[in-house]
């Protein structure tokens with residue numbers, strides 16, 4: 399496979415993996431940590447950004463997912479008794495009104511599925527504010543996306559990005575989650591063992607040795623869970639395995655189907671976690687994005703850490719403004 403085909407294959411896997419998450423109906427990508435929409439200092443940051451946008455002006459959320467930020471922008475405008483022209487763009491096959499719980503809340507927001515943020519469907523300088531939470535940094539090459547953002551906002555618009563950073567809690571959690579994936583898929587192959595055990599039962603074969611191997615793998619995964627307290631994917635895998643074995647007692651064929659769906663879900667999560675790990679920005683790269691913004695003429699651009707509470711770093715904000 400050439401480098402370019404490998405890159406395209408990876409992009410397709412990622413788009414599918416993200417699409418799968420959004421179809422499951424979660425509002426945003428931190429749904430395991432934050433109930434409802436983004437709140438606290440994250441929401442306060444966004445409210446301050448929206449304060450600077452005048453009635454009728456265009457806001458574009460790049461990498462919008464299920465539209466959490468676009469929705470915050472809409473609610474902000476409503477609270478001010480005005481309206482914005484709000485758009486959400488994503489490379490995945492998104493459709494927030496269809497998949498998220500309250501379709502009516504998205505009325506008036508225009509979503510652009512299968513649309514890359516380095517080729518935005520907006521005229522030069524037609525966007526007052528580009529926003530991105532944990533999305534800009536996923537794009538490749540980032541330089542091209544930054545130039546595209548500058549083109550869309552023109553000399554008078556702004557952009558506000560909340561970016562994954564190497565010093566954030568999310569980065570720590572991602573490392574543990576990926577170690578947990580290695581434990582599940584590579585070191586113990588516990589899903590394969592469950593599959594082989596149940597298939598053996600179904601075929602009437604002696605399953606004693608595979609059953610023993612499964613129990614050994616379970617003990618290893620349980621020990622791993624103690625070493626990786628932030629790895630929520632292990633709790634999810636335990637839930638799936640428990641439910642599979644319960645079903646296997648009465649309906650082994652159905653249990654195998656259930657296990658296959660569970661594996662698909664866990665594998666898609668691993669793809670997203672790898673994508674996330676690649677997106678995390680070391681501090682010098684954040685400084686570089688800031689410096690590029692200033693060099694491009696956005697002299698008032700600022701870079702700052704964002705802590706949801708003391709000690710809970712959620713990333714860094716880059717506000718690009720003239």
Ligand SMILES: C[S@@+](CC[C@H](N)C(=O)[O-])C[C@H]1O[C@@H](n2cnc3c(N)ncnc32)[C@H](O)[C@@H]1O
Pocket residue numbers: 412413416417425426427428460461462463464465466467487488489490513514515516530531532533536537538
């Ligand atoms: C971590 S999610 C964040 C979604 C949303 N902003 C949120 O806060 O819930 C990253 C999103 O960026 C999208 N994405 C990644 N690369 C992209 C690109 N080059 N162009 C457009 N969207 C992209 C993914 O499909 C995914 O939906």
